[in-house]
Amino acid sequence: MGRVLGWRKRCRAVRAIHLSPVCTPRPAFIKPSHAIHALCIAGKTLPTHVPGSKPTDLHMTPTTAIRRFRIVLGLFIVGLIVSGVTAFPLLPEMKLLAGWLGVGDAVSPAGHDGLTFWILTVKCGLEDMYGQYPWIAYGTDWLAFAHIVIALFFIGPLIKPREARSAIWTGIAACFLVIPLALICGPVRGIPLYWRLIDCSFGVLGSVPLFYCLSLLRDVSPPSEEQR
Incomplete structure (x- = not known):
């Protein structure tokens, strides 16, 4: 009789264990990394951006990239136009x-040195030139016009950023060509070394926004067949 009661107690204990919430079967939990790995093996890709939500990857959206591209390139165009207008x-x-x-x-620049000597030299030279040979200034007028013309060539890339890569590289090459021009022609024209270095700095600084625009083109999606 005691054995029977003991066997019944064991059965009740086993049943209580199986019916306990702790031991009830739960759905298997799959780690996100395992799911991504499985999708990569299957040759599938996950969407990097869900409409209406913030991007979770390190790259900006094409709309943001195009907006920044146009702002930076627009400032570059304004700089070219200002450089041209101020040359008149x-x-x-x-x-x-x-x-x-x-x-x-x-x-007269006599009695002065350094930057003041150079500024007075240029001022007095321009006064003599404008007084006796005003037609020489026609050459600097064309120089001013050339800056404006160069700025106009960046209007196309400003409108269609996806087709701007060749124009941006051309602008970068032109910026770097300022350096040999200043270092070669400057001594021939009697330009002081520090002023030549200032001219070189314009070429270096001008390439910075163009390189940034070039990097933004990586985040701009290629045009679709309908846009082409």
């Missing part, structure tokens, strides 16, 4: 610069 009134600008340096009333 050279003599008034030199008089203004000489006034800022405190030598606006000087009639």
Whole structure:
């Protein structure tokens, strides 16, 4: 009789264990990394961006890349236009610069040195040229116009960024060609070394926004067949 009661107690204990919430079977949990690995093996790819949500990868969306591209390239175009327009009134600008340096009333660079000597040399040279040979300034007028024309060639890339790669590389090459031009032609024209280095810096600084635009093109999706 005692054995029977003991056997019944064991059965009740086993049944209680199986019916316990702790031991009830649960659905298997699959780690996200395992799921991604399985999809990669199957040759499938996961979407990197869900509409209406923030991107989770390191790359920006094509819309953001195009917007930044146009802002940076637009500033580059404005810089070219300003450089061109300011090449027209050279003599008034030199008089203004000489006034800022405190030598606006000087009639000769004699007795000055450094930057003031060079600014007065250019100012006096322009005064003599405009007074006796004003037609020489026609050459600098064409220089100003050339800056504006170069800026116009970037309007196309500004409108169609996906087709801008060749124009951007051309602009980068032009920026770097400023360096040999300044270092070779500068000594021939009697330009001081520090002023030649300033000219070289314009080429280097001008290439920075173009390189950034070039990097943004990686995040711009290629045009579809309908857009082509």
